[in-house]
Amino acid sequence: xxxxxxxxxxxxxxxxxxxxxxxxxxxxxxxxxxxxxxxxxxxxxxxxxxxxxxxxxxxxxxxxxxxxxxxxxxxxxxxxxxxxxxxxxxxxxxxxxxxxxxxxxxxxxxxxxxxxxxxxxxxxxxxxxxxxxxxxxxxxxxxxxxxxxxxxxxxxxxxxxxxxxxxxxxxxxxxxxxxxxxxxxxxxxxxxxxxxxxxxxxxxxxxxxxxxxxxxxxxxxxxxxxxxxxxxxxxxxxxxxxxxxxxxxxxxxxxxxxxxxxxxxxxxxxxxxxxxxxxxxxxxxxxxxxxxxxxxxxxxxxxxxxxxxxxxxxxxxxxxxxxxxxxxxxxxxxxxxxxxxxxxxxxxxxxxxxxxxxxxxxxxxxxxxxx
Amino acid sequence: xxxxxxxxxxxxxxxxxxxxxxxxxxxxxxxxxxxxxxxxxxxxxxxxxxxxxxxxxxxxxxxxxxxxxxxxxxxxxxxxxxxxxxxxxxxxxxxxxxxxxxxxxxxxxxxxxxxxxxxxxxxxxxxxxxxxxxxxxxxxxxxxxxxxxxxxxxxxxxxxxxxxxxxxxxxxxxxxxxxxxxxxxxxxxxxxxxxxxxxxxxxxxxxxxxxxxxxxxxxxxxxxxxxxxxxxxxxxxxxxxxxxxxxxxxxxxxxxxxxxxxxxxxxxxxxxxxxxxxxxxxxxxxxxxxxxxxxxxxxxxxxxxxxxxxxxxxxxxxxxxxxxxxxxxxxxxxxxxxxxxxxxxxxxxxxxxxxxxxxxxxxxxxxxxxxxxxxxxxxxxxxxxxxxxxxxxxxxxxxxxxxxxxxxxxxxxxxxx
Numbered sequence: 001x002x003x004x005x006x007x008x009x010x011x012x013x014x015x016x017x018x019x020x021x022x023x024x025x026x027x028x029x030x031x032x033x034x035x036x037x038x039x040x041x042x043x044x045x046x047x048x049x050x051x052x053x054x055x056x057x058x059x060x061x062x063x064x065x066x067x068x069x070x071x072x073x074x075x076x077x078x079x080x081x082x083x084x085x086x087x088x089x090x091x092x093x094x095x096x097x098x099x100x101x102x103x104x105x106x107x108x109x110x111x112x113x114x115x116x117x118x119x120x121x122x123x124x125x126x127x128x129x130x131x132x133x134x135x136x137x138x139x140x141x142x143x144x145x146x147x148x149x150x151x152x153x154x155x156x157x158x159x160x161x162x163x164x165x166x167x168x169x170x171x172x173x174x175x176x177x178x179x180x181x182x183x184x185x186x187x188x189x190x191x192x193x194x195x196x197x198x199x200x201x202x203x204x205x206x207x208x209x210x211x212x213x214x215x216x217x218x219x220x221x222x223x224x225x226x227x228x229x230x231x232x233x234x235x236x237x238x239x240x241x242x243x244x245x246x247x248x249x250x251x252x253x254x255x256x257x258x259x260x261x262x263x264x265x266x267x268x269x270x271x272x273x274x275x276x277x278x279x280x281x282x283x284x285x286x287x288x289x290x291x292x293x294x295x296x297x298x299x300x301x302x303x304x305x306x307x308x309x310x311x312x313x314x315x316x317x318x319x320x321x322x323x324x325x326x327x328x329x330x331x332x333x334x335x336x337x338x339x340x341x342x343x344x345x346x347x348x349x350x351x352x353x354x355x356x357x358x359x360x361x362x363x364x365x366x367x368x369x370x371x
Numbered sequence: 372x373x374x375x376x377x378x379x380x381x382x383x384x385x386x387x388x389x390x391x392x393x394x395x396x397x398x399x400x401x402x403x404x405x406x407x408x409x410x411x412x413x414x415x416x417x418x419x420x421x422x423x424x425x426x427x428x429x430x431x432x433x434x435x436x437x438x439x440x441x442x443x444x445x446x447x448x449x450x451x452x453x454x455x456x457x458x459x460x461x462x463x464x465x466x467x468x469x470x471x472x473x474x475x476x477x478x479x480x481x482x483x484x485x486x487x488x489x490x491x492x493x494x495x496x497x498x499x500x501x502x503x504x505x506x507x508x509x510x511x512x513x514x515x516x517x518x519x520x521x522x523x524x525x526x527x528x529x530x531x532x533x534x535x536x537x538x539x540x541x542x543x544x545x546x547x548x549x550x551x552x553x554x555x556x557x558x559x560x561x562x563x564x565x566x567x568x569x570x571x572x573x574x575x576x577x578x579x580x581x582x583x584x585x586x587x588x589x590x591x592x593x594x595x596x597x598x599x600x601x602x603x604x605x606x607x608x609x610x611x612x613x614x615x616x617x618x619x620x621x622x623x624x625x626x627x628x629x630x631x632x633x634x635x636x637x638x639x640x641x642x643x644x645x646x647x648x649x650x651x652x653x654x655x656x657x658x659x660x661x662x663x664x665x666x667x668x669x670x671x672x673x674x675x676x677x678x679x680x681x682x683x684x685x686x687x688x689x690x691x692x693x694x695x696x697x698x699x700x701x702x703x704x705x706x707x708x709x710x711x712x713x714x715x716x717x718x719x720x721x722x723x724x725x726x727x728x729x730x731x732x733x734x735x736x737x738x739x740x741x742x743x744x745x746x747x748x749x750x751x752x753x754x755x756x757x758x759x760x761x762x763x764x765x766x767x768x769x770x771x772x773x774x775x776x777x778x779x780x781x782x783x784x785x786x787x788x
């Protein structure tokens with residue numbers, strides 16, 4: 001049976017292979033983000049190496065690549081993934097393990113790659129790409145006063161109205177604890193220490209539940225990144241958690257009256273992983289090396305407000321301000337890593353979620369079902 | 372006289388019976404060859420994947436093969452308190468062997484699905500075990516992390532011992548095997564699947580009812596109006612049918628949200644106050660409205676095609692025999708439309724029970740269905756065996772509905788046109 005299924009899947013994939021036989025195929029999230037990748041480092045790399053780079057969209061998760069691998073017909077070379085997925089993919093043997101300092105270029109001043117990146121990688125199969133933020137924003141036309149802290153997000157007395165929060169427990173439990181007075185500590189260590197206990201999880205869930213059942217509050221759950229600015233603009237909610245790049249695009253790109261609040265923001269990372277046994281592994285490795293160097297990573301930040309992973313890339317941006325593609329907006333202050341934005345933050349902990357995601361997910365869904 | 376001579380022969384001397392059989396056999400082969408492509412298609416795209424799903428949902432041989440010594444040592448362990456030294460030692464040996472083959476990551480993934488938090492401690496063990504001293508495995512392993520001192524983690528390993536297991540099906544009903552091998556329920560704050568199953572059934576049922584209530588008069592109008600009006604009406608039914616599902620779902624979001632067009636209108640005519648706009652989106656109401664509209668054509672079309680075949684003279688006959696219009700409708704017309712009702716309801720119910728994208732978008736907290744959970748395990752947790760198990764449970768549910776329908780109405784009574 002397995003064999004027959006393999007054969008069938010191979011036939012289905014055969015066509016797509018022939019169409020991309022010589023290009024390096026990268027699967028990413030599409031939209032404005034992939035556009036920034038393509039213009040920022042994809043196209044320059046392809047030009048420099050003489051290898052075409054083809055971008056395909058996917059919606060995250062490892063199910064597709066796992067299916068390709070089981071069928072013995074892998075068509076993707078590089079995937080843009082969450083930390084959580086690099087850990088799982090590495091464990092399942094889907095991705096190539098890197099020898100970090102050898103496989104990636106040092107900074108222009110000679111600092112080895114492993115020291116130039118902001119933190120260490122969650123697994124041996126990951127190389128950092130961007131840092132983004134889970135923060136919250138409000139529509140200044142609909143909110144009286146100025147929300148400044150994470151406590152204000154939960155303060156329905158002072159700021160009545162519905163809130164939009166992410167559909168799953170990820171980052172919601174963290175901000176709930178931060179709003180109930182837990183100081184995040186270094187990189188959010190205190191928060192995750194509390195979430196390791198059942199009491200901590202319960203406390204966070206209760207806080208969210210209280211917000212969602214509050215007659216003056218209430219929750220809308222969002223699932224796609226485009227939703228939070230949309231919900232704010234239509235007046236459906238007064239405040240929304242979301243990804244900072246999307247809020248930036250709405251404010252700077254489209255002139256919407258949206259204000260971001262960075263208190264207790266969750267810094268999260270996006271990674272590239274190299275597929276083991278991909279159709280063009282050798283070229284893909286070369287392309288990956290180039291795309292993640294200082295200049296190239298800084299290039300993508302011209303098009304979107306996500307921070308490049310390398311410290312040296314930030315320096316390149318600072319020297320080149322105004323860096324945004326419109327030629328007049330300074331980009332560095334909009335980065336989630338800017339000093340003004342990182343006064344109180346936590347790092348989203350992939351290990352915690354890789355470990356406890358399923359169990360907490362069940363509790364979260366049960367809580368939601370009882371709303 | 373022998374029976375031989377009694378047989379009727381064809382012109383070329385072969386007994387007629389034999390000749391007929393031959394011809395029939397030829398026809399049979401021809402007929403089979405004609406349906407063969409379809410049969411093959413169904414086997415490849417339908418029967419075979421379902422078989423594959425089934426094996427995947429019960430197959431747990433991976434762990435069984437990965438930890439042979441551990442399971443052997445565990446046979447004598449009663450599973451109540453922490454296992455003895457031999458189990459720890461056997462586990463360490465097995466794990467070392469796996470690490471050498473670089474397969475220890477897969478084990479961590481699998482065990483983490485059985486008991487959350489396993490992956491981290493196994494990785495920690497992997498880092499630390501190189502410095503282990505000979506012997507005394509229990510003490511050294513337990514020193515690595517407090518979870519290794521928690522018997523629940525060892526019970527989780529023991530649970531994965533059998534090569535084939537029904538545990539995924541139990542999990543789909545919020546149950547699991549406890550350490551005594553008994554089936555028990557999971558703790559109350561984690562019972563999510565049963566809620567979702569019931570909600571899925573409820574939503575599918577009511578959507579079918581709403582579709583029927585709205586679709587029946589429409590279909591009747593379509594079948595009885597003069598051609599030039601009915602054609603226009605038909606286009607009104609079909610136009611949304613040809614529009615993308617996502618577009619229609621998004622339009623409902625714009626119409627029904629709190630600051631949406633419908634609410635604006637209510638406020639404008641003074642039906643509701645501006646600060647107490649009703650919530651019609653991101654809850655069950657939204658799911659009902661959007662799904663009913665999307666599935667309505669699947670009810671209208673079979674009803675219409677059946678009603679079209681009912682002669683109008685039958686109603687007239689009923690009335691001329693003394694029935695009131697209602698009696699004539701109820702006794703004559705309605706029974707004739709039952710095949711169409713059956714087809715429409717079954718079609719809508721089966722489509723609704725597996726609905727995925729609309730509830731995900733408009734359902735909010737109270738509107739996600741079991742299909743969303745299946746997608747979650749396919750994509751996010753990569754627990755494909757659990758996703759397969761739930762998929763099969765859903766399929767079984769649909770087959771049960773089909774069976775009930777067959778018992779109540781009879782399946783040969785269905786008419787799509």
